[in-house]
Amino acid sequence: MFDREAYNKRIEWFKEARFGMFIHWGLYSxxxxxxxxxxxxxxxxxxxxxxxxxxxxxxxxxxxxARMAKExxxxxxxxxxxxxxxxxxxxxxxxxxxxxxxxxxxxxxREYVDAVRAEGLKVGLYxxxxxxxxPDFPHYGDRQHPMRNNEAYKDVVHNFDNYLDYMHxxxxxxxxxxxxxxxxxxxxxxxxxxxxxxxxxxLVNMIRELQPNVIMxxxxxxxxxxxxSLATNNPQVYSGDFVSPEQIIPLEGIRDEAGRPVMWxxxxxxxxxxxxxxxxxxxxxxDMIVKKLVECVSKGGNMILNIxxxxxxxxxxxxxxVLRRVGKWMKGNHLSIYGCDxxxxxxxxxxxxxxxxxxxxYHVMENPIGFVALHGLxxxxxxxxxxLATGTELKIADSWVTxxxxxxxxxxxxxxxxxxxxxxxxxxxxxx
Numbered sequence: 001m002f003d004r005e006a007y008n009k010r011i012e013w014f015k016e017a018r019f020g021m022f023i024h025w026g027l028y029s030x031x032x033x034x035x036x037x038x039x040x041x042x043x044x045x046x047x048x049x050x051x052x053x054x055x056x057x058x059x060x061x062x063x064x065x066a067r068m069a070k071e072x073x074x075x076x077x078x079x080x081x082x083x084x085x086x087x088x089x090x091x092x093x094x095x096x097x098x099x100x101x102x103x104x105x106x107x108x109x110r111e112y113v114d115a116v117r118a119e120g121l122k123v124g125l126y127x128x129x130x131x132x133x134x135p136d137f138p139h140y141g142d143r144q145h146p147m148r149n150n151e152a153y154k155d156v157v158h159n160f161d162n163y164l165d166y167m168h169x170x171x172x173x174x175x176x177x178x179x180x181x182x183x184x185x186x187x188x189x190x191x192x193x194x195x196x197x198x199x200x201x202x203l204v205n206m207i208r209e210l211q212p213n214v215i216m217x218x219x220x221x222x223x224x225x226x227x228x229s230l231a232t233n234n235p236q237v238y239s240g241d242f243v244s245p246e247q248i249i250p251l252e253g254i255r256d257e258a259g260r261p262v263m264w265x266x267x268x269x270x271x272x273x274x275x276x277x278x279x280x281x282x283x284x285x286x287d288m289i290v291k292k293l294v295e296c297v298s299k300g301g302n303m304i305l306n307i308x309x310x311x312x313x314x315x316x317x318x319x320x321x322v323l324r325r326v327g328k329w330m331k332g333n334h335l336s337i338y339g340c341d342x343x344x345x346x347x348x349x350x351x352x353x354x355x356x357x358x359x360x361x362y363h364v365m366e367n368p369i370g371f372v373a374l375h376g377l378x379x380x381x382x383x384x385x386x387x388l389a390t391g392t393e394l395k396i397a398d399s400w401v402t403x404x405x406x407x408x409x410x411x412x413x414x415x416x417x418x419x420x421x422x423x424x425x426x427x428x429x430x431x432x
Contacts, residue, residue, distance in 0.1 A: 002235040010215050011241050011263050013122065013182070016339045017075030018297050019330075020124070022267060022306035023065065024080050024274040027051040027087045030311040035275030038085050038132060038146050045133065048146075052087065056103035060313030062115035068307075068315065070119045072323040073330025073337070077116050078124030078185050078304065081109050081174060083275075084144075086133025090177075094169050097133055113178045124183035125174055129167060129198055129220065136163035143191060164199050171203060175210040184211075185244075188219040195221050200238035215241040217265070224267075233257045242302075249292060253300035253342050261342075265302040268292065270319050276308040283318040286325035290423045291352075293326075293337065294363050298352040300342045329423055332389030336361035336426045345376040351424065361388065362427040368417045371397050371410040374429060379409055381431050388426040 028035045030051040038048050069077050082088045088098040090109035099108045109125070116123050131137045132146055138160065139145050140153035147153045175181060184207065189195070200220045207214060220238045221228040224246030230239040231254060243254055243264040254262040268289075271280045289305060296303040307319045330337065336354050343355035350372070351365035362374055374385075385394040397410040411427065419425040 002237065002239065007241060010213060014076075014215055014242065014265075014302065015263060015341075017122065018302050018337050018340065019072075019074050019293060020076040020078065020122075020265075020302065020304040021065075021069040021072070021074045022078050022126075022274075022304045023309065024083065024126075024276075024306060025309045025313075026080060026083050026089065026275070027055055027085060028083070029276040029309065030054055032276050032278035032311065034273040034277045034280075035083055035085075035308075037275075039144050042146050042149065044146065044150075048085065052097070052102060054103075055099070055311075057108075057311065057313035060104070060108065060111075062108075062112040063118070065112075065307075065309075065315065066115040066119040066121060068320070068323055069116075070121060072327040073334055074121070074305075075338070076122035076124055076183060076304075078126050078183060079109070079112050080126040080128075082128050082131075082170070083126075084128045084130050084132055084187075086128075086131040088170070090174065092170050092173055094166055094173075109174075109178065117179075122182035123178075123180070124185055125178075125181055126185040126187060127171060127174060128187050130188070130193070131163065131167070134163050134166060136160060136166075168199065168203055168206065172206060172210065175207055175214070181211050181214050184214055184216045186217060186219045186240075188223045189221055190223050195236065195238060198238075201236070204238045217242055217244040219244060227254060227262070231256045231262050249295055250299060250301070261300050263302075264300075265304055266292075266296050267304050267306070269306045270308070270322060274306055274308060276310045276316070278310075281318070283322060286322050286329070287423050289322060289326050290329050291365060294352045294354065294424060297337055297340050297354050298342060298347070298363075329421060332421070333424070333426045335359075336363065336388055336428070343376075348373065348375055358431040360429045360431065362429065364419060364425045364427060365423070367419050368413065370417060371402060371412050372427065373405075374409040374411060374427070377409045377429065382409065383430045383432045385411055385430075386428050387420055388428040389420060394427060 024035050028037050031037050081090050086097055091100045091107040092098055113123050136158045138158055139147040142148050218228045218230050218240035227243050228239055229235045246267050249266050254264045256262050271283045273280050293303045307315050309315050340354035340356045343353040345353050351363040354361045394411040397412050402410045
């Protein structure tokens with residue numbers, strides 16, 4: 001049975017955090033054509049083996065990744081412990097297909113977990129519940145398996161329960177060998193492979209026993225396009241703790257059938273790929289990232305932003321530059337993000353509104369003509385108004401122009417109206 005009280009307690013830190021880092025990294029960083037390269041090019045295990053033999057991330061430094069996340073204002077990090085290709089960055093006793101058997105020669109998840117904890121960030125692990133390397137995961141005819149069209153596999157009989165035993169045992173390892181795990185990010189269900197097809201109730205009960213405070217996404221039940229039963233009045237045990245829209249931000253905040261807010265996290269790539277792609281230079285701007293983060297928070301959601309390190313373990317410079325600029329904005333304006341939520345007010349034309357208790361944050365994303373209208377407020381309810389990044393006082397405007405709108409509160413950026421930050425200047429209003 002779904003325990004709503006326990007659910008609300010589990011997600012407290014997640015709702016406070018609002019901003020996280022996703023890291024997709026593995027063997028696919030060597031061909032550098034995206035994390036789905038084995039599927040899209042229908043590569044055999046033998047063809048893909050050269051990347052396992054070559055894997056040697058000499059520049060792998062998770063301490064640097066963790067510092068980068070913290071300086072960008074992120075509060076949690078999620079790394080791919082195992083992606084769809086089945087390669088494990090952790091030292092699993094149930095497979096030889098792991099980092100300890102490559103030239104790296106060590107448990108890369110151990111180093112990552114220690115590095116993230118050292119920065120005071122929450123630790124997240126991504127685990128793919130599909131596996132293109134395991135012999136008992138369906139091959140021929142599966143919609144996504146690299147061997148889906150290979151006639152040689154047409155009559156092969158797979159023991160799917162054997163695969164499920166393997167998958168469950170690996171999840172147990174992740175929940176047992178690395179101390180407290182704050183977030184498990186499963187990926188993903190599709191077609192008939194969803195819910196109890198994964199023995200999901202059994203899996204989640206095991207996880208809850210080993211890691212009672214961990215939160216999980218909803219992809220044991222759905223893929224990235226669905227909300228699943230978490231958005232109903234009767235969630236399943238395996239419904240997860242948050243909805244995980246991919247590469248899209250919901251038009252409004254997500255609510256269940258009873259009108260209660262449902263926790264969600266938009267997962268967004270920095271360019272157009274999750275894993276490293278040498279040819280993909282279409283990186284989102286810091287301006288877009290900040291504004292989309294604010295949009296998520298204003299709708300009651302989180303945003304997790306992905307980086308895809310290269311084969312040696314280096315983060316692309318384009319990503320580094322974006323994170324640095326986002327971090328500069330977050331340094332002065334993080335109070336308008338952390339712990340904030342939907343304000344209950346209409347979106348202003350010039351930007352967004354977030355709220356945390358008696359503090360309302362007006363995100364001004366374009367230069368005003370004259371005055372900035374603080375919609376939804378009454379003068380008598382206001383204690384003080386400040387520019388969030390600097391603490392500069394803003395007074396309620398009183399002129400012949402604003403007097404024509406007695407029911408609207410206006411402030412001014414000065415005689416030459418100019419945003420303090422060209423991405424998003426935040427006005428903090430403290431109510432009485």
